Amino acid sequence: MSNNLNFHFNVDGENFSSAGEASVVVKKKLRQLGFPPDIIRRVSIAMYEGEINMVIHANGGDADVTVDDDYITIVLKDTGPGIPDVSLAMQEGYSTARESIRALGFGAGMGLPNMKKYTDSMEIDTTVGVGTTITMKIALNK
Amino acid sequence: MKICEIKDLLGAEVLCGEELLEHDVASACCSDMMSDVLAYVKDQGVLVTGLVNPQVIRTANMMDMVCIVFVRNKEPSEAMLDLARDFGLVVMRSSLRAFEACGRLYEGGLGGKAGDAHVE
Ligand SMILES: Nc1ncnc2c1ncn2[C@@H]1O[C@H](COP(=O)(O)OP(=O)(O)O)[C@@H](O)[C@H]1O
Ligand SMILES: [Mg+2]
Numbered sequence: 001m002s003n004n005l006n007f008h009f010n011v012d013g014e015n016f017s018s019a020g021e022a023s024v025v026v027k028k029k030l031r032q033l034g035f036p037p038d039i040i041r042r043v044s045i046a047m048y049e050g051e052i053n054m055v056i057h058a059n060g061g062d063a064d065v066t067v068d069d070d071y072i073t074i075v076l077k078d079t080g081p082g083i084p085d086v087s088l089a090m091q092e093g094y095s096t097a098r099e100s101i102r103a104l105g106f107g108a109g110m111g112l113p114n115m116k117k118y119t120d121s122m123e124i125d126t127t128v129g130v131g132t133t134i135t136m137k138i139a140l141n142k
Numbered sequence: 143m144k145i146c147e148i149k150d151l152l153g154a155e156v157l158c159g160e161e162l163l164e165h166d167v168a169s170a171c172c173s174d175m176m177s178d179v180l181a182y183v184k185d186q187g188v189l190v191t192g193l194v195n196p197q198v199i200r201t202a203n204m205m206d207m208v209c210i211v212f213v214r215n216k217e218p219s220e221a222m223l224d225l226a227r228d229f230g231l232v233v234m235r236s237s238l239r240a241f242e243a244c245g246r247l248y249e250g251g252l253g254g255k256a257g258d259a260h261v262e
Contacts, residue, residue: 016195016197017195017196018196019197020196020197020200020201020204021200023200024200024204024229027203027204037206041204041206044203045180045204045205048180048201049180102175104195104197105175105176105177105193105197105198105201106175106176106177106197107177108177108178108181109177110177110178110180110181111177113181114180
C-alpha cells in the first residue's frame with residue numbers, strides 16, 4: 001500500500017490522432033518498472049481499446065491507472081452518452097461506430113469483449129445521458 | 143526471417159529503423175482494421191497494412207511488433223515516423239498491394255501463425 005503508483009490522464013475527445021497516448025505512456029512506465037511482458041501486453045490492449053472508445057464514443061474523459069501489490073487497476077471515466085444495453089455492447093461484432101470511424105481502422109465491435117478477455121475483472125457502470133465508468137483489474141499474483 | 147529480407151522481398155523503402163534491419167521476426171499479419179489486430183494478433187512481429195494514421199503505429203506498439211509495412215506506396219507523416227522511432231519500430235513502404243506483399247512474404251518463409259492467432 002505504501003508503494004502504490006497512480007497515473008492520471010485527460011483523454012482528449014476532439015482529436016483522434018492523439019487517441020491512445022495515455023496507453024502508450026502507461027506501457028512505457030510498466031516496462032520501466034519491470035513488469036512481465038504478458039502483463040504489460042494485457043494492460044496495454046485493454047487500456048488502449050478503452051481509451052479509443054472514450055474518444056470515438058464519448059468525447060473523451062479521464063483515465064486513471066493504479067499499481068499496487070496485487071493489481072493494476074485501470075479506471076476510464078467519461079461523461080458521454082452512456083451505453084443503453086451493456087450486454088448487447090459486450091457482444092463481439094456489435095458496434096455503433098460510424099463509417100468514418102471504421103475507415104480509421106476501428107469500430108469492429110471487438111473492443112469491449114477484448115477488454116474483458118484481457119483483464120481479470122471488468123465492471124461497467126453506465127447511465128444513459130450521464131456517462132460511463134469502466135474499471136478493469138489485472139492481477140499481479142506475485 | 144530478418145527484417146532486411148522483408149525489405150528485399152517487397153522491394154520496399156525503409157522510412158525509419160534502419161538500425162533494426164538485422165532483427166529476426168517469425169511471423170506476420172495483414173489488416174486495415176486495427177480493432178482486428180488488437181483482437182486476434184498474438185505474436186506476429188510484422189504488420190502489413192494499407193491504413194495510414196497514428197493509430198497504426200500505436201497499435202503496433204501495443205502489440206509489441208517490430209516492423210510495419212505500408213503497401214500501395216502509402217506515405218506516413220513525419221509525426222508518425224517520429225512516433226515509430228520512439229517505439230523502436232522499423233517502418234517501410236512498398237508499391238505492392240497487400241495481397242501480393244503477403245504472398246511474397248509467405249512464399250519467402252514468413253508464416254502467419256493463423257492457427258494460433260484465432261485460438262484462445
Ligand atoms: N465509453 C463509451 N461510451 C458510450 N458508448 C460506448 C462506450 N464504449 C463502448 N460503447 C458502445 O459499445 C459499443 C461496442 O464497443 P466496442 O466493443 O469497443 O466496439 P467498437 O468500439 O468497435 O464499436 C460501441 O459501438 C458503443 O456503442
Ligand atoms: Mg471500441
